[in-house]
Amino acid sequence: MSDVRAPGGSGEAGRAPGTGALRGDSIGLPQVLFQSVTHMAPAAAIAFSLLVAVPYAGPALPLSVLLALVGCVLVATAIGQLAKEIPSAGGLYSYVARGLGPEAGLLTGWALLLFQPLVAPAIILVFAAATRDVVQHDVGWGYAGQWWIWVVLAVALVVASTYRGVRLSTNAGIALGLFEIGVFLALSVWMVVSNLGDVTLAPFDPSHAPEGAVTGTFKGMVFAILAFIGFEAAAPLGEEARRPRWTVPRAVVLSAVAVGILYGFAAYAWVIGTGFDSFVAVTTAPDNPDPWRRLATVFWAGGWVLVFVAIANSALASANAGATAATRILYAMGRNGVLPRALARTHPAYRTPHVAVAAQGALAVVVALLAGWAWGPQTAFVVLATAATIVVIVVYMTVCVASIAYFLRRRRAAFDPILHGAVPLLGAAAFAAPLYFQYAPLPPYPIRYGNWIAIGWLGAGVVVCAWMARYRRHALVAAERVFEEDQRSR
Numbered sequence: 001m002s003d004v005r006a007p008g009g010s011g012e013a014g015r016a017p018g019t020g021a022l023r024g025d026s027i028g029l030p031q032v033l034f035q036s037v038t039h040m041a042p043a044a045a046i047a048f049s050l051l052v053a054v055p056y057a058g059p060a061l062p063l064s065v066l067l068a069l070v071g072c073v074l075v076a077t078a079i080g081q082l083a084k085e086i087p088s089a090g091g092l093y094s095y096v097a098r099g100l101g102p103e104a105g106l107l108t109g110w111a112l113l114l115f116q117p118l119v120a121p122a123i124i125l126v127f128a129a130a131t132r133d134v135v136q137h138d139v140g141w142g143y144a145g146q147w148w149i150w151v152v153l154a155v156a157l158v159v160a161s162t163y164r165g166v167r168l169s170t171n172a173g174i175a176l177g178l179f180e181i182g183v184f185l186a187l188s189v190w191m192v193v194s195n196l197g198d199v200t201l202a203p204f205d206p207s208h209a210p211e212g213a214v215t216g217t218f219k220g221m222v223f224a225i226l227a228f229i230g231f232e233a234a235a236p237l238g239e240e241a242r243r244p245r246w247t248v249p250r251a252v253v254l255s256a257v258a259v260g261i262l263y264g265f266a267a268y269a270w271v272i273g274t275g276f277d278s279f280v281a282v283t284t285a286p287d288n289p290d291p292w293r294r295l296a297t298v299f300w301a302g303g304w305v306l307v308f309v310a311i312a313n314s315a316l317a318s319a320n321a322g323a324t325a326a327t328r329i330l331y332a333m334g335r336n337g338v339l340p341r342a343l344a345r346t347h348p349a350y351r352t353p354h355v356a357v358a359a360q361g362a363l364a365v366v367v368a369l370l371a372g373w374a375w376g377p378q379t380a381f382v383v384l385a386t387a388a389t390i391v392v393i394v395v396y397m398t399v400c401v402a403s404i405a406y407f408l409r410r411r412r413a414a415f416d417p418i419l420h421g422a423v424p425l426l427g428a429a430a431f432a433a434p435l436y437f438q439y440a441p442l443p444p445y446p447i448r449y450g451n452w453i454a455i456g457w458l459g460a461g462v463v464v465c466a467w468m469a470r471y472r473r474h475a476l477v478a479a480e481r482v483f484e485e486d487q488r489s490r
Helices: 029-038 044-085 092-100 102-139 149-164 165-193 213-228 233-238 242-274 279-283 291-335 354-375 377-409 418-430 434-437 448-471 473-489
Strands: none
Touching: 029 044, 029 165, 029 242, 029 291, 044 092, 044 102, 044 165, 044 213, 044 233, 044 242, 044 279, 044 291, 044 377, 044 418, 092 102, 092 291, 092 377, 102 149, 102 291, 102 377, 102 448, 149 291, 165 242, 165 291, 213 242, 213 279, 213 377, 213 434, 233 242, 233 291, 233 473, 242 279, 242 291, 291 354, 291 448, 354 377, 354 473, 377 418, 377 434, 377 448, 418 434
């Protein structure tokens, strides 16, 4: 590959010496699909992400999930159209850079630097909280009931998996993902069948939301979106997948649709299985930190063990998928010279971005431990998840705009008014209401800290982007040249 230098001979190379390529053509559709599915963490998302939405949406939770499903499928379709054109490890960062320009790409990459690296520590806190509860109350182990022990163990497992290679981590994701989906689908079916006389359409009536029909439904939608986060995680595998222009778009859309249907059905079964009128009181009771495990005890007796294993497995699989996506973004931004180039180094044997893996692992353990000690693991999860959700909503809306711009500017002849116009426009619009209602009114403390973290991070990104555009624009231009050379070499 020829050296890419800045205009005027600045010497800014597009790719640093010592960096390397990822292992191409190493995974197929099943692995890429389950990269997104496990990133979404279906079991942990149903048990904990949707739980956060209950105080707002109440028994209208299935409606909030349905609205989130529609919005996410629209965004997934827009992302899929870009993935056909831009198979890059940068994922959404590369898509926005190509559609809206390098400055917008940098701002998106900056947003992803908060969102993607926070996935692993946030979901690891779920794993730690669930495991601590079982170890303390059901197993009776003393010191092993300390949540921080499980945080360190989980981070070690995730780092080991992502260090060894994408094929290992994604193959593990298939087995783990199928297991957790099977357990929660079976319990959901069991609850509905056991309460056929109580089946009703009332959970789709917004007037039952405790916070009000509009505010409650859309605030509930925010945390339903939290459960969907990760459907786009297949995008950064564009340089490692076989037939990426075919594989990645299908993985992104299929994961959003399939897991979204599971969420909707599970939310409905949750309301019916708990009891429509008592749903909020029972689900949010202080002595009920893990409502799904309690439901499993009621309906399956000792089968609650399967639900616990599914939640723990889901959290670990999601942390692994989140770390995989985060390290590919760090790799891409390091390769392009936007971040330290050491992050683009790949292991000589495993062909993984091992420096980025180490950096992500260190960040995950520090963030999880500090947030857990400050607020407790479950509250810390909600704070981190709130910040990540707000940022990812902004990113999703930006990608929708980038999809329209890309096909109008670069692929005008291929522009489809539906796929490249109406779909991304509706996708961006679908997220405007939940973003507004996340701030009006503000959630209580300490969850409100997540709102401020998101605003602070995005504001800092604007400053960094302006500085780069003024003093280091050559690095932003070189980033796009690296991408173009990579595409010619594939």
